[in-house]
Amino acid sequence: MANLASLVKVAPETVASLRAKLESGAPLPEKYRVLFSLRNIEGQEAHEALALALRDPSALFRHDVAFCLGQRQDPAAIGVLQALLRDSGEHPMVRHEAGEALGAIGAPDCLAALRAHAADAAPEVAETCQLALERIEYFASHGGGGAGEGGSPYLSVDPTPPLPADTPVDALRRILLDPKQPMFERYRALFALRNRGGDAAVAVLCEAFSAASALLKHEVAYVLGQLQHPRSVPALSSVLRDPREHAMVRHEAAEALGAVADPACVALLKAHAADAEPIVAHSCVVALDMLEHEASGAFEYCAAAQDGGGGAQAAAAAVEAR
Ligand SMILES: [Fe+2]
Ligand SMILES: [Fe+2]
Known part of the structure; x- marks a missing residue:
C-alpha cells in the first residue's frame, strides 16, 4: 500500500539545496515550495530534510510537513510522527496531522501511539487516532489503502x-x-x-x-x-x-x-x-x-x-x- 512508488529520484545536490533553503530561514511561502518539492522525492535525504522541517517555528508549516509525511506513506517517518503525536506541548493541529499520517502509513508499528492517544484530552487528536485505527483495521481486512485507491478521483491518501x-x-x-x-x-x-x-x-x-x-x-x-x-x-x-x-x-x-x-x-x-x-x-x-x-x-x-x-x-x- 505504500505510496513510495510515486516518488521520484533526484540528484543528492538537489535535496541538499532544498534542505539548505529550509535552514536559511526563508519566508513561509518559499518554505512551502520546498516542502512540496521534497514531498515528491524519494530517499533517506528527502526524509531527513522533512524531519528537520518539523522543527519549524510555524505550527501551520509543521502540520503540513506531517501531512506530507503521511501522504508519502514512507515507514521511515513512523518514529518522528509518533514523537509528534506524543508531544503534549505540540499544537493539537500538528498532533492531529501526525495521527492521521500514522493512519495513512498504516504499518503495525503505527498502532501503539494511536492507541495511546485514542482518548487524548484534545478532541481533535482523540478523534483522529480513533479514525486512524479504524482505517488500519479496515484496509487490513479489505486490502488497498494507497493513494487514489477506493475510487477516489483525487490522488490523496x-x-x-x-x-x-x-x-x-x-x-x-x-x-x-x-x-x-x-x-x-x-x-x-x-x-x-x-x-x-x-x-x-x-x-x-x-x-x-x-x-x-x-x-x-x-x-x-x-x-x-x-x-x-x-x-x-x-x-x-x-x-x-x-x-x-x-x-x-x-x-x-x-x-x-x-x-x-x-x-x-x-x-x-x-x-x-x-x-x-x-x-x-x-x-x-x-x-x-x-x-x-x-x-x-x-x-x-x-x-x-x-x-x-x-x-x-x-x-x-x-x-x-x-
Ligand atoms: Fe491543513
Ligand atoms: Fe487535517
Missing part, C-alpha cells in the same frame, strides 16, 4: 475509504449530518460526496459546517478545496470570517478559498492575511502566494499541494523551479 459510490445523496446526507453516527461512517459519507461532486453534493457538504466536531468540519473544508466548486464560496467565507470557529477549520477554509480562486476569494484572503490567529493568517499568506505563482505559470504549486502529489511531473516542475 484519505483518512477513511468512501461509502459505496451508488449510495444515494440523501442517505449520505443523513449519515454525514447525524452526530450519533460513528465518525468513521460520517467521514465515509463525506468522501463519497466528494467523489460524487456536483451541486447537490457540494450543498450537502456545506451543511456539515453546522456539525459540532471541528475535525469533521476541517475535513469538509479540505474536500471543498479539492472540489473547487464556486457554490461552496459563501459557506467557506463565513467559516473563515468567524473568529469563534476552530483555527484548524478556518485554516482549511482559507486554503479551499485559495483553490476556488475567484476574485471574491482573493479579497477575503487578503483581508485575513493579518488575522489575529497566526494559523489563519499564515494560511491566507500561503494561499495568496500559491495563486500568484499559478497566475505567473512559473510553477505547478497547487498541483503538488492539492491533488495529493502530482507525482513525478509535479516534483520535476517544482525542482526545476529552484
Whole structure:
C-alpha cells in the first residue's frame, strides 16, 4: 500500500539545496515550495530534510510537513510522527496531522501511539487516532489503502475509504449530518460526496459546517478545496470570517478559498492575511502566494499541494523551479 512508488529520484545536490533553503530561514511561502518539492522525492535525504522541517517555528508549516509525511506513506517517518503525536506541548493541529499520517502509513508499528492517544484530552487528536485505527483495521481486512485507491478521483491518501459510490445523496446526507453516527461512517459519507461532486453534493457538504466536531468540519473544508466548486464560496467565507470557529477549520477554509480562486476569494484572503490567529493568517499568506505563482505559470504549486502529489511531473516542475 505504500505510496513510495510515486516518488521520484533526484540528484543528492538537489535535496541538499532544498534542505539548505529550509535552514536559511526563508519566508513561509518559499518554505512551502520546498516542502512540496521534497514531498515528491524519494530517499533517506528527502526524509531527513522533512524531519528537520518539523522543527519549524510555524505550527501551520509543521502540520503540513506531517501531512506530507503521511501522504508519502514512507515507514521511515513512523518514529518522528509518533514523537509528534506524543508531544503534549505540540499544537493539537500538528498532533492531529501526525495521527492521521500514522493512519495513512498504516504499518503495525503505527498502532501503539494511536492507541495511546485514542482518548487524548484534545478532541481533535482523540478523534483522529480513533479514525486512524479504524482505517488500519479496515484496509487490513479489505486490502488497498494507497493513494487514489477506493475510487477516489483525487490522488490523496484519505483518512477513511468512501461509502459505496451508488449510495444515494440523501442517505449520505443523513449519515454525514447525524452526530450519533460513528465518525468513521460520517467521514465515509463525506468522501463519497466528494467523489460524487456536483451541486447537490457540494450543498450537502456545506451543511456539515453546522456539525459540532471541528475535525469533521476541517475535513469538509479540505474536500471543498479539492472540489473547487464556486457554490461552496459563501459557506467557506463565513467559516473563515468567524473568529469563534476552530483555527484548524478556518485554516482549511482559507486554503479551499485559495483553490476556488475567484476574485471574491482573493479579497477575503487578503483581508485575513493579518488575522489575529497566526494559523489563519499564515494560511491566507500561503494561499495568496500559491495563486500568484499559478497566475505567473512559473510553477505547478497547487498541483503538488492539492491533488495529493502530482507525482513525478509535479516534483520535476517544482525542482526545476529552484
Ligand atoms: Fe487535517
Ligand atoms: Fe491543513
